[in-house]
Structures are given as structure tokens and as C-alpha cells.
Amino acid sequence: MSLSRPIITFDQTDKPYYPGDNVTGVITINNEKPLEARSIVVSWRGKSKVSGVNLFELPCVKYMFNKTQVTWVAKEGQNKIPAGNHKIKFSINLPKDCLPTFHGLLGKVDYKVKVMIDRPRKFDLKAEGEFQVTRKLELPMRMGINDWFFKTDLRSGLIFSNGPVTMKVTLNSLVFLPGQTIDLTFHVANNSSEEIRRIFAKFYKRTHYHARVQQSPCKEFYNHTCPLSCFQQANVRNKVRNAEKMKISLGPYSEQTYSMPFTFPDNETTPSFHSGLITHGYFMEFGFRSKNSVDKAMMCTLYMGEMGDEMLLGADKISEEKKPAVDAPPAYEE
Structure with missing residues (x-):
């Protein structure tokens, strides 16, 4: 038996x-x-x-x-x-x-x-x-407030430049939850001689590993910011979901604003964290593709997980401070 x-x-x-x-x-x-x-x-x-x-x-x-x-x-x-x-x-x-x-x-x-x-x-x-364990994010309160934006100038063209393209992407926060849907606002100024045919957003996760425990954890994912040699550290990145794409037709020397919904995968439940051995986090790429060219993109760090109580209180306080005064009388001159 x-x-x-x-x-x-x-x-x-x-x-x-x-x-x-x-x-x-x-x-x-x-x-x-x-x-x-x-x-x-x-x-x-x-x-x-x-x-x-x-x-x-x-x-x-x-x-x-x-x-x-x-x-x-x-x-x-x-x-x-x-x-x-x-x-x-x-x-x-x-x-x-x-x-x-x-x-x-x-x-x-x-x-x-x-x-x-x-x-x-x-x-x-x-x-x-x-058994599973999670934790709330320990970030500065400014990460959870509204109106974050990323802006960069990218060169269009495959081999030779067709002129610069300025892209500005606005988000309502840098902290998100699994399964959450947000609206990305793209403002694209096409100062090149080629038509822009699509914009896109990609979502990645990345992990920084140490071969031995460090007293001070790495909060960045770059080799040159890690105190260990290149043989004692490693970086791994993976695309989490397929790119969200939007077809557009933005002619040369023109600009336009677009709104694109983006949903974070609901199975990415590990929050961003850092320790003496492992640092784990997320980032997005925002970019465009013009005619007869390849994808051009900028990278932006985001945070996945629940905001801590101090972050929530701080964000609420900042939101209250940003509210316009409604009781003040209008300015008057004789």
C-alpha cells in the first residue's frame, strides 16, 4: 500500500x-x-x-x-x-x-x-x-500625480535623415495596475519630408540580477550604474504584450494630436521592486513609423503595483493644491 x-x-x-x-x-x-x-x-x-x-x-x-x-x-x-x-x-x-x-x-x-x-x-x-506575497510601491509621491509627459526629437529616414520628428506623449500617472486601461495622448510634429503612417506603444518588463548580494540595491537597469563588474551582473528584458498600433496619415511639415487606449496585461501581477540581488521593473516604448522607414521610439520608465498609503495621501494633497480658486473675485482696474 x-x-x-x-x-x-x-x-x-x-x-x-x-x-x-x-x-x-x-x-x-x-x-x-x-x-x-x-x-x-x-x-x-x-x-x-x-x-x-x-x-x-x-x-x-x-x-x-x-x-x-x-x-x-x-x-x-x-x-x-x-x-x-x-x-x-x-x-x-x-x-x-x-x-x-x-x-x-x-x-x-x-x-x-x-x-x-x-x-x-x-x-x-x-x-x-x-504561498504568494506582494507589496505596495515605495515611491516618491510625485509618481502618482497626474499630467506626466515624455518628449523627444527623433530622426526620420532609414539611412539618410528626412528631417526631425518631435513626439510628446502624455500619461495620467506613472503608476498602473494589472488590467488597467489608460489613454495615451500623442502629439506629433512632423518636421520631415516624409508622411508618418502609424504610431505605437509597446510594454516591456526588465530585471537586473546580481551574482552576489549588495548592501545598496540598484534602482536603475544600466550596466554602468551597477557597482559590480559586467561579469557579475545581468539584465533581462521581455516584451509583455503585442504593440498597440494606430494608423495615421500625418503629412510633411504638419502636426496633430492623437488619443490611443492601452490596456496593461492582467497577468503581470509582480510589482516593481528592488533589492540587493534583484531589481525588477517595467517600461514602455512610444514611437512612430514613417514612409520608407523603420520604427523610431523613445523609452519611458513606468511602475506596476499598488501605491503605498503615503503616496496616495501625497497625491491627494497635490491634487487639492492644484485646484483653481473659485471664490476669488475677478481682477478690476479703473
Whole structure:
């Protein structure tokens, strides 16, 4: 008869936990006959791990917590777990500095509960369960206010320049949620001799990895801003969704404003974060394509996730300050 392994069940499965929350659940052991065992050990840990930055570096692991507890031990050397349905409840208080759950090409951040039944002269029975953790963004309050814009001058033409094109893209915030739809406002000044035939927006995620833990995390994604050598760091970027495109017909030496809706993927639930091992974030490319040319674009950093309470309060305060006064009388001159 095959032995059934322990089953780990978390009380909260429909949404992730936040730093400071209590993770609760139960471990079920169902044995029809007495089970030979010396002890039952439950452990829980949260860790970030990076491996594969280069062939000569060992995997680097940093634990946020790592604890073990013996929940049952055999009495008087009998080494028997009585037959029946046994339940072991657990409760874990998450530290305030927990990182969000993340699974990437060269690293991960994960949280697990494990149980091991120590059996004499036999293979141990083991089981593990993973729970999800997220966190709110810790950004300056100005990131959550309205009226952000990005502006640049791009050169049209494939080999030789046909003249400059000035593009300005306006967003209502730099912080967004998965599944959220926003309106992008493109103002395009075509100072070239070629017609512009389309504008577009692309969405990417990117991750910066360290081969070893740094005391000060990298908040940028550039090689030259990282204190480690190029052999001890790595950058990975992936396009998250297909480009949003709009066909236009903007003639030479003219300008026009366009509005384009853009929906962020609802499956990108990992918020932007940075740590001594991993920095993860998002960016967009806004651009155009003119006749007989290729895509020209500018890159803009965005943030995915919930705004922290301080950011929300700060954004509300700034919005109130920006409201026009309605009680002041009009100016008067004789």
C-alpha cells in the first residue's frame, strides 16, 4: 500500500499576502494504519535566489526568514503515528521587509512551507506548499500625480535623415495596475519630408540580477550604474504584450494630436521592486513609423503595483493644491 503524503492547505488562496500579514493554514496527515515515524518537522522560509549570471559564480541566496519547528516526536521510542486523520495548524508572521513573489530567468523570490516525516530505516515523507506575497510601491509621491509627459526629437529616414520628428506623449500617472486601461495622448510634429503612417506603444518588463548580494540595491537597469563588474551582473528584458498600433496619415511639415487606449496585461501581477540581488521593473516604448522607414521610439520608465498609503495621501494633497480658486473675485482696474 502506498503511503499518502502530507497535504499543506493555506487559509488564504484567492489573493496574496502582504508584509506583516499572518500566513495561516493546516497540514493534514491521513494514514489508515499506524505509521512508523520518529518526528514531524515543519519549516517555513522566504528567500531570494540568483543563479546563472555567469558560469563561474555559485548560486547566491538571501533569506528573509528561515525557521524550523518540531511539531511531534515519538514517545518512549515507540516510533509510531497512530492511525487516523491528523491536522497540524501553523501560523507565520511575515517580516515587514518581505519582497514580492517573483520568478525570472536567472532568479526568483519565493515563500514555502515544508513538512517532513522522519521515518526510521525508510525514506522520509515530504511535502511543500508555496504561498504568494506582494507589496505596495515605495515611491516618491510625485509618481502618482497626474499630467506626466515624455518628449523627444527623433530622426526620420532609414539611412539618410528626412528631417526631425518631435513626439510628446502624455500619461495620467506613472503608476498602473494589472488590467488597467489608460489613454495615451500623442502629439506629433512632423518636421520631415516624409508622411508618418502609424504610431505605437509597446510594454516591456526588465530585471537586473546580481551574482552576489549588495548592501545598496540598484534602482536603475544600466550596466554602468551597477557597482559590480559586467561579469557579475545581468539584465533581462521581455516584451509583455503585442504593440498597440494606430494608423495615421500625418503629412510633411504638419502636426496633430492623437488619443490611443492601452490596456496593461492582467497577468503581470509582480510589482516593481528592488533589492540587493534583484531589481525588477517595467517600461514602455512610444514611437512612430514613417514612409520608407523603420520604427523610431523613445523609452519611458513606468511602475506596476499598488501605491503605498503615503503616496496616495501625497497625491491627494497635490491634487487639492492644484485646484483653481473659485471664490476669488475677478481682477478690476479703473
